[in-house]
Amino acid sequence: MNLIIKISWRNIMRHKGKSIVIGVILFLGALLMTVGNGVISGMDRGMQKNIVEGFTGDALIISEKQESDDVLMEMMGKAVAPIENFKQIDSALAKLPYIKKRLPVGKNFAMALNSDGAIADGVFVLGVDFRQYRDFFGDNLKLIEGNFPEKNNEPFALIPTGWRKQYGEYYSVILTPERCKPDTSTLGKEILERINDMQIQHDIVYMGMSTENTTTDIRVPVNAIVKYRSLNTIWGMFPILDIESYRECLGYFSAKDKVADIKKEDELLLSASSESIDDMFSGADMFETEDNGRDAITLTEGSLATVKQVREEEIDLNDGTFNMILLRFADKANLEQTVKALNKDLSELNLGVRVITWKKAAGIIGSMAVLIKTSLFVFVMFLFFVAIIIIVNTLSMAALERTSEIGMMRAVGARKSFIRLMFLGETAVLSAVFGGAGIVLGIIIVNIVAAFNISTNNDMVQLLFGGDTFRPFLSLLDIGLALIQLVIVTLIAVIYPIRVASNIKPLDAISRD
């Protein structure tokens, strides 16, 4: 082996020109690959961090009746199934030590109406208790105009800049809180060009559809225009409403409903499903009373009005319908295992809910990092493919130029395997020296760039950065991957030249002379 390494190294030094050509290609390939891996990993980590910390939490609890896991981004899917027993679930979750925080939210599709009452735009709306929301997400929202809601039980809408722009462009309306001047920097070019034709509007009407296919309009004041601190391009399409307005819009039980003084028979009616109501009011036995063993429903005059007579001080916003519960785990390292354990615990408690990871909930967004990572990997592999062709060509030429030397080695007793190892050794030394240098420089560049904390407010660039700051990152796994890629490239590049070299016969050397 020493002999092979010695000959390989000296041949590299002897054919400096070719060695440098191959070395530079390997160096650049390894450098690009390492920096690319760093950028991708940084973006992946940034995306994960910003999605998890800014919008989804580590995992989400959804109803067992919810068919699709893509509960956040599915455009044409069914409405997200409601969770009616949050308080019961919450008390169970509170006992689990691996759950650090929880946030119940409503999330569904609603239609935004314009001032004429016409349907303007479909939008995903989030319904939250804002105090809990802030406790869970901290300052993920940047205030652009207006104020965040101070009272917990007042209707509000927080409109993200992205959706305001979209709505404004479509209906020539600028949504802005009372007594606020729109921040023109967030309106976009199209609105600014038509600014004089724009109407100012301080509230917004959403129309939601209940599970019973009935619709309800709600009018809520625009409290604030906000911007998500990172990934606003994605999350900027999610206006936030107070949970009670949201429930009213979607036809859900609200906390007010729960504290209303409802007679037993009214409660039964209100909680009955549509099929059972149809059953009750049809058929021959519809007027039967207590004697048939079934509770009768008698609507007393004004009883439904009583439902709305709410004692404000008794309202517990958690005591109503939600669509999902966002969770933050104490240990983020083993997400899949924690989700599995929680699913087991919830299943044993028979609460009618299940847990999914944020990646599943975020659908295409959750997979975006993987998609971009794959694309960049393919790009880097393409570069390596080109590099391989150049290296193969150069090494093959080198093999043919050394016919006399190789043929003579074979003549004095070197087996084909020796020639193969000699060529492999030469390429391996080049790969280790130049490719290794490329990887080391790549690691240095990634760390230097990360130390600069390059930030951007541009939404599209934020998507590429995976957040508002560009922080490329290389894990040991990434470095290992770069080394493996380098080894694979070296092996692929040397196969054909080795074949050429090992097929040189002693007679070829003599014939050449």
Place this chain on the structure above:
Amino acid sequence: MNIIEIKGLKKDYPLGKTTVNAIRGVDLSIEKGDFLSIIGPSGSGKTTLLNIIGCIDHATSGSVKIAGKEITSLNDKKITDIRLHQIGFIFQTFNLIPVLNALENVEFPLLLMKNRTRGEVRKKALSLLEAVGLNEHIKHRPSELSGGQRQRVAIARALVTGPDIVLADEPTANLDSVTGASILDAMRTMNEREHTTFIFSTHDANVLKYARKVIKIKDGLIVEE
């Protein structure tokens, strides 16, 4: 005892639509320890005969035995091993490995054999370089040696494995007469000291006086022995 036995050897080369009959039926026996010269004009088949004996080229037909072993039907690995263990080569153009110095070039076949310690390899190579008068040039690379010195290195390398046969194809062709004579002297000395069979081709009449036995070849046939 015959170290080489050749019977009915033929070698044809296809050349376009025709075939060149380089060897047209050679029978030859060479005894161990011979110092034999093959002479003949250019294109007579000297080099082809040497290449076949040296397991560098294949016969079209006929039988070639080296130390009693038929070599015409062996695979590449076995043929390579015969070249390593039983045959030494001295080529016309001093084929040395350019990236190795004189000592390393001589050590090369021994290192391929992998049956000696590093110290034994070094000792053997040094003794042979001393025998060919190159003990002061052991660290020189081929490019730093004269033609005669390179050919001496090639002789040392050919002998280092203790082969049965050393084949030299016109070993003095590219050397001046004085250097050529010294190379032949060196070969002769080694032949006498190691009892190694030397077969060399030449068309130089001055070289013939060194040979103990001469065969003349013409048009692929032995015409005089």
